[in-house]
Amino acid sequence: MSMMGHNAGEGAPVRSRYGVDLATTKAGTPGGVFMRQFWIAVYDSDDLPAGRAMPIRIMGEDYTIYRGKSGKPQVIANRCPHRGAQMFLGWVEDDDIRCIYHGWKFDCSGRCTEQPAEEAGYNEKVKLKTYPTGEHMGLIFAYFGEGEPPHFPPFPEPEGEGVIEVRPTTAVPCNYLQCFENSMDEVHVAFTHAPGGTHAKLAHDLPVITAEETPWGMMRFGTRKDGKVRHTMHLAPNAVRVFVPANFGMDGVGGWPDMTLIFTPVDDENCRWFATSKVFVSGAERARYDEKRKEMLQKVKEARPVMDVVNDIWSGRLLYQDVRHPFLARVQDIAVQAGQGAIADRENEFLGRSDAGIIAWRRILARELRIIAEGGTPKTWAAPSPDIAPVMGA
Numbered sequence: 331m332s333m334m335g336h337n338a339g340e341g342a343p344v345r346s347r348y349g350v351d352l353a354t355t356k357a358g359t360p361g362g363v364f365m366r367q368f369w370i371a372v373y374d375s376d377d378l379p380a381g382r383a384m385p386i387r388i389m390g391e392d393y394t395i396y397r398g399k400s401g402k403p404q405v406i407a408n409r410c411p412h413r414g415a416q417m418f419l420g421w422v423e424d425d426d427i428r429c430i431y432h433g434w435k436f437d438c439s440g441r442c443t444e445q446p447a448e449e450a451g452y453n454e455k456v457k458l459k460t461y462p463t464g465e466h467m468g469l470i471f472a473y474f475g476e477g478e479p480p481h482f483p484p485f486p487e488p489e490g491e492g493v494i495e496v497r498p499t500t501a502v503p504c505n506y507l508q509c510f511e512n513s514m515d516e517v518h519v520a521f522t523h524a525p526g527g528t529h530a531k532l533a534h535d536l537p538v539i540t541a542e543e544t545p546w547g548m549m550r551f552g553t554r555k556d557g558k559v560r561h562t563m564h565l566a567p568n569a570v571r572v573f574v575p576a577n578f579g580m581d582g583v584g585g586w587p588d589m590t591l592i593f594t595p596v597d598d599e600n601c602r603w604f605a606t607s608k609v610f611v612s613g614a615e616r617a618r619y620d621e622k623r624k625e626m627l628q629k630v631k632e633a634r635p636v637m638d639v640v641n642d643i644w645s646g647r648l649l650y651q652d653v654r655h656p657f658l659a660r661v662q663d664i665a666v667q668a669g670q671g672a673i674a675d676r677e678n679e680f681l682g683r684s685d686a687g688i689i690a691w692r693r694i695l696a697r698e699l700r701i702i703a704e705g706g707t708p709k710t711w712a713a714p715s716p717d718i719a720p721v722m723g724a
Contacts, residue, residue: 350699352692353505353673355389355595360699364708365389366475368567369484371592371604373470374499378403383418383427388474390597393461394418395470398425404438405472407459411442417458467590467606468496485546485565486716488588488608493616495587495623497577497605500636500660504668506568506601509593511674512667513570514541514687516552516560522662525651532560532575532724539683541690545712548694550687552723560723564691566711568593573722574607577656580626584609584619586722599672603660630656640665 354361372386373395383396385408392408394417402425410417415431422428426443428435434456435444442456462473466483473479487494502509512518520533537552537560552560563571569592576584587607594602611619633656642648643665655661681689701708 347677348692348696348699350696350703352676352695352699353507354598355506356598357389357391360702362389363475363702364695364698365567365595366473367480367708367711368475369464369471369473369479369482370568371469371594372405372472373403374496374604375403375465375468375470376496377499378470381422383420383422385416385418387596388472389595391474393472394427395463395472396422396427398422398438400425402438403463403465403470405461405463405470406436406438406440410434411456411458467494467608469592469604469606480711481713484713485569485571485590486714488719489716490608490610491612492608492610493619495607495609497607497657498630499605500603500657500664501596502601502603502664502668503599503637503672504601504670505598505673506593506595508670508674509601509603509663509667510564510568510570511688511691512663513562513572513591513593514548514550514564514691515685516550516562516687517684518666522666523659525653525662536684539686541687543690543694544714546714546718547711548687548691550690554723558723559721561719561721562687563714563718563720564687565590565714568595572720573724577626577659580622583615583622584611588720626656633657636661636664640668644669 350360355365356362370388372388378384378395378397380397380399380401383394386393386395393405394408395403395405397403406417408416410429410431412429412432412434415429417427417429419430420428426435426437433446434442436442436458438460440458440460442453445453462479464471464482467487471484516537516539520536524533535555537554539550539552541548541550547566548564550562550564565571569590571590573586574589575586587609589605589607592604594604596602609619636657639653639655639661643650650665653661698708
């Protein structure tokens with residue numbers, strides 16, 4: 331069934347075009363089952379010091395994350411199995427965590443090791459739900475599905491000498507899928523990022539977009555008039571790996587980083603962006619890069635919060651084209667993507683040739699969700715091998 335030029339009319343049900351709700355990741359739904367097959371980015375490593383516990387919300391469910399004194403991160407159930415106190419209120423002891431309510435202590439496998447006011451042996455009947463947790467390229471990942479998790483890490487570190495750079499995470503008030511779909515839309519760069527940004531090399535002409543399914547997701551191609559082809563990797567279920575222009579204020583040093591941007595569902599109307607990059611610098615250039623990055627981070631500290639700027643754009647207090655910010659591209663992207671609404675209306679779109687990547691991914695996603703809904707066996711996804719990489723094409 332063609333998705334182009336279709337107008338379902340006002341009030342059409344969410345399921346009518348694709349036969350399944352593409353946007354939801356709620357537990358028990360086809361979308362929720364699909365997402366829980368994968369490792370999900372949940373926290374920036376640097377934001378979780380040893381001995382600290384924090385609350386997190388992922389795919390509409392609440393959890394606690396903590397880092398043990400050894401440095402090991404662990405995701406656990408949000409509530410103590412005793413009487414439901416929130417576990418992040420407790421304190422970390424070595425690699426264990428103790429509930430603040432009655433002192434019940436659990437190790438990182440969820441085994442209850444101490445119950446100060448209970449009879450000996452009763453602890454053996456109690457188990458705290460824990461989730462496989464790993465750390466890769468400055469991000470913490472967890473697996474929320476059934477059975478054994480897939481191979482970790484979910485994607486390889488880009489090859490070559492350089493430095494891993496993690497950009498600060500951002501909470502975005504919209505569904506994860508419209509952000510993931512935006513990553514498949516190369517044409518928007520020439521317009522959305524035209525005012526004041528560093529994307530000029532991607533805006534000099536408009537590419538012809540094609541895409542093909544892979545064992546790990548989808549490869550998208552943007553072919554320019556001069557014959558150059560930009561390869562962008564879309565890693566199932568919610569990540570894009572791509573060469574991007576230097577951050578605003580970082581042009582002229584470090585070149586284009588190889589960035590992996592991940593859109594983690596918080597719930598169906600909110601998501602969180604995680605970004606980790608390999609910047610290919612060494613020696614004297616590394617020193618220059620570090621100095622310029624320090625200056626840029628200071629500007630970030632002094633700048634207004636991204637969402638404050640976005641809200642001023644939405645209210646009309648600030649003209650979109652007048653915005654200048656250390657995270658300018660992020661401000662621009664959020665203003666447009668979250669401006670589509672908390673959950674984008676996919677029933678009343680007119681998709682065109684430039685949307686070939688989005689159309690391809692929706693077909694893949696709808697196929698997988700229908701298989702799950704019908705009780706079938708969905709595709710087994712693989713991590714990309716280290717020799718597969720994006721191509722700058724600019």
